[in-house]
Amino acid sequence: MHPSPKRLISRLGLPLLGLGGLAWAATAVLGVPNPVTLAALAVVEPSAAGAWFASRPVAASRTPRILTLAPRPILDRVPWKDTLVPLGAMLAATHTNALLVTQDGVLVHEWYRPGFDAETSFPSWSVAKSVVSLLVGRAIADGRLKETDHVSDLLPDLRTAPVFGRITVGDLLDMTSGLAVPENYDPWHPLVGTAGMYLTRDLRAFVREHAVLSSSPGSTGQYRSIDTQVLGLILAEVHGRPLSDLLSERIWRPMGAQADASWNLDRPGGTEKAFCCLNAVARDFARLGLMVADHGAVGSASVVPRRWIERIETPARREVDGWPYSAQWWHVPEGDEDISAIGVYGQYVYVNRDTGTVIVKLSDHGAEQDEADTLAVMLAISRDLRRR
Incomplete structure (x- = not known):
C-alpha cells in the first residue's frame, strides 16, 4: 500500500543507461535488473511493469466459475473530497483502468478504460499480500503452520539471524514483525527499503541481509512489505513447491479462475515477489473477492477455511499505520464491516458482506493516493445497491 519505487528507479536506471557497457556490469554487481529494464520501469505505467520481470504461470481452472452478467445502474454521483462528483470524473481523477461491481454474486457493472478489456492481465501490486494470507490460512488448516x-x-x-527467532508467523501476518525495511524511500538511496526488495535479483539474500529490528516483534503495527515476502518464503519451504504452483492448486483453480495468472519473480526460475506482482484478469480478482465474501467457499466447496476468513475479518490488536488491519487485509475506517485488499497504485478488491457487494478497481494512480476517499466511494456504491 505504500510508496512506489518508480521515481527512485529513474534515479538509478536512466543515469546507468547512459554509461553503456559499464552500466551492465554495475547492475550485475548491484544485483538488480539490467539498465534497459531499469530505464523502462522508470517511464512505463504501473500497469505495464510486470512485463519487465520474469514470471511463473498460475494455472486457471478447467471449469471456470460462471459470472452471471446482469448490468444495472449503479450510483452515478459519488462522494469525493467533501463534494459530490460524477462517478466517471472520480474514475478519471484516479486513473482507473477497470471497475467491476458485483451484487449478490452477479456482475452488475463492468467498465474498462480504452486500451484495456476483460482479457487484459492487470498487476495486483500489494493486493498480492492478501492472496498470500489466504494461502497461509490453508497451510494452517492443513497443519503445516501455526x-x-x-x-x-x-x-x-x-537460523543464524537471531531476530528471526523472535518473530512469529502471526507477527508477519499482522505487520508487527518490527523488521527495519522501511516503505518510505530515501530518494538518494534507491536500493534500500522496499524499493531495493522490488529490484533485487535475490530475494532470499535480501531477507537474510535485513535481519534488523526497528521495534520489538509484536509491539507495533508498521506496514512492511518484507513481512509478506517472508511469509511467501515460508509457504514455499513448508510445501516444497513454488508459491505460484501453490496458488494455482489451492486457490486459483478451486475458486474457478477463468484465465492463467502469473507471478513475477526476482530472476528467471527464481523466487516469487510475494509482497506484490501477481498479474490476473479483472474478473478473476472479482472471483477472489466473491470467494472471500462467501466465507471462503465457492458453491458447496470450501476453498479457504471459514475460520480463516473470520480471522481476516477480526481486526488485530495493533492497528497498522493508523488503520485497522488483520492478516494482510485492511479494514475500512468508519465503514460497515467491510474489508479490502489494496495495492499501491490504486488496486482494490473490496468486500462488503453487509451489502452483498464486491468491487474491483484497478488503476495507475499515485502511490498511496486517495485511498480513504476511494474506499468511501466504494462504500457509497455498495449501500446504494443494497437500497435499490
Whole structure:
C-alpha cells in the first residue's frame, strides 16, 4: 500500500543507461535488473511493469466459475473530497483502468478504460499480500503452520539471524514483525527499503541481509512489505513447491479462475515477489473477492477455511499505520464491516458482506493516493445497491 519505487528507479536506471557497457556490469554487481529494464520501469505505467520481470504461470481452472452478467445502474454521483462528483470524473481523477461491481454474486457493472478489456492481465501490486494470507490460512488448516511458529524454525537459512527467532508467523501476518525495511524511500538511496526488495535479483539474500529490528516483534503495527515476502518464503519451504504452483492448486483453480495468472519473480526460475506482482484478469480478482465474501467457499466447496476468513475479518490488536488491519487485509475506517485488499497504485478488491457487494478497481494512480476517499466511494456504491 505504500510508496512506489518508480521515481527512485529513474534515479538509478536512466543515469546507468547512459554509461553503456559499464552500466551492465554495475547492475550485475548491484544485483538488480539490467539498465534497459531499469530505464523502462522508470517511464512505463504501473500497469505495464510486470512485463519487465520474469514470471511463473498460475494455472486457471478447467471449469471456470460462471459470472452471471446482469448490468444495472449503479450510483452515478459519488462522494469525493467533501463534494459530490460524477462517478466517471472520480474514475478519471484516479486513473482507473477497470471497475467491476458485483451484487449478490452477479456482475452488475463492468467498465474498462480504452486500451484495456476483460482479457487484459492487470498487476495486483500489494493486493498480492492478501492472496498470500489466504494461502497461509490453508497451510494452517492443513497443519503445516501455526501462528505461533517462529520464522527461524521454518526457514533453515535464517537460523543464524537471531531476530528471526523472535518473530512469529502471526507477527508477519499482522505487520508487527518490527523488521527495519522501511516503505518510505530515501530518494538518494534507491536500493534500500522496499524499493531495493522490488529490484533485487535475490530475494532470499535480501531477507537474510535485513535481519534488523526497528521495534520489538509484536509491539507495533508498521506496514512492511518484507513481512509478506517472508511469509511467501515460508509457504514455499513448508510445501516444497513454488508459491505460484501453490496458488494455482489451492486457490486459483478451486475458486474457478477463468484465465492463467502469473507471478513475477526476482530472476528467471527464481523466487516469487510475494509482497506484490501477481498479474490476473479483472474478473478473476472479482472471483477472489466473491470467494472471500462467501466465507471462503465457492458453491458447496470450501476453498479457504471459514475460520480463516473470520480471522481476516477480526481486526488485530495493533492497528497498522493508523488503520485497522488483520492478516494482510485492511479494514475500512468508519465503514460497515467491510474489508479490502489494496495495492499501491490504486488496486482494490473490496468486500462488503453487509451489502452483498464486491468491487474491483484497478488503476495507475499515485502511490498511496486517495485511498480513504476511494474506499468511501466504494462504500457509497455498495449501500446504494443494497437500497435499490
